[in-house]
Amino acid sequence: xxxxxxxxxxxxxxxxxxxxxxxxxxxxxxxxxxxxxxxxxxxxxxxxxxxxxxxxxxxxxxxxxxxxxxxxxxxxxxxxxxxxxxxxxxxxxxxxxxxxxxxxxxxxxxxxxxxxxxxxxxxxx
Amino acid sequence: xxxxxxxxxxxxxxxxxxxxxxxxxxxxxxxxxxxxxxxxxxxxxxxxxxxxxxxxxxxxxxxxxxxxxxxxxxxxxxxxxxxxxxxxxxxxxxxxxxxxxxxxxxxxxxxxx
Numbered sequence: 001x002x003x004x005x006x007x008x009x010x011x012x013x014x015x016x017x018x019x020x021x022x023x024x025x026x027x028x029x030x031x032x033x034x035x036x037x038x039x040x041x042x043x044x045x046x047x048x049x050x051x052x053x054x055x056x057x058x059x060x061x062x063x064x065x066x067x068x069x070x071x072x073x074x075x076x077x078x079x080x081x082x083x084x085x086x087x088x089x090x091x092x093x094x095x096x097x098x099x100x101x102x103x104x105x106x107x108x109x110x111x112x113x114x115x116x117x118x119x120x121x122x123x124x125x
Numbered sequence: 126x127x128x129x130x131x132x133x134x135x136x137x138x139x140x141x142x143x144x145x146x147x148x149x150x151x152x153x154x155x156x157x158x159x160x161x162x163x164x165x166x167x168x169x170x171x172x173x174x175x176x177x178x179x180x181x182x183x184x185x186x187x188x189x190x191x192x193x194x195x196x197x198x199x200x201x202x203x204x205x206x207x208x209x210x211x212x213x214x215x216x217x218x219x220x221x222x223x224x225x226x227x228x229x230x231x232x233x234x235x236x237x238x
Contacts, residue, residue: 035227044218044229044230044231045167045169045175045218045229045232047220047228047229050225050227059225059226061226062226095175100180106159109156109159110222111161111163111165111180111181111222112165112167112177112180112186112222113175114186116174116175116176118174119174
């Protein structure tokens with residue numbers, strides 16, 4: 001079964017740090033871009049960061065640049081999100097998700113996220 | 126950043142009736158090299174992660190019922206549920222996959238009237 005399982009959430013004070021993990025199974029982890037998406041309670045979805053298959057490219061939403069670091073360990077089938085200098089507004093349910101796409105003559109085109117974990121809750125207070 | 130704006134924020138539709146959700150992007154998400162619109166729709170039911178419904182604006186993900194359809198191009202898109210079922214009660218999000226950050230719309234809550 002294709003699966004993503006997040007862990008590492010918890011309660012942290014403003015200014016503190018937390019490291020989220022996402023364990024993958026059931027697919028070839030190293031073949032996919034991976035993404036972190038967050039959702040504050042009762043609010044919408046916010047794309048946070050993503051990382052290329054080999055870790056050579058990483059992108060972040062402006063609000064977390066310089067504070068969060070996305071990384072992966074393909075040998076361990078794991079994705080991470082190191083969160084430093086946490087703010088109250090970072091409080092949310094954090095999902096990891098697998099990007100899906102296709103290849104053609106012009107390159108690889110990702111078009112969505114087809115596998116999601118259940119999320120891990122981060123509370124900054 | 127691309128701003129995605131959905132309308133309405135919520136709607137109540139009778140069982141069996143049509144539900145229509147709009148999504149407008151602040152910039153075109155049409156990729157010229159392959160003529161595809163990088164606009165994706167998700168469904169999120171309470172207590173669950175989002176589920177990929179439609180990509181490239183109009184292509185249904187495998188297993189998605191054909192009562193769900195997407196249309197539009199450039200900056201204006203629509204998700205239509207042709208005959209609302211009880212299990213379709215959810216929040217629906219559009220997302221642009223054209224560029225980073227891959228922004229979402231604010232969501233549209235669909236309920237039964």
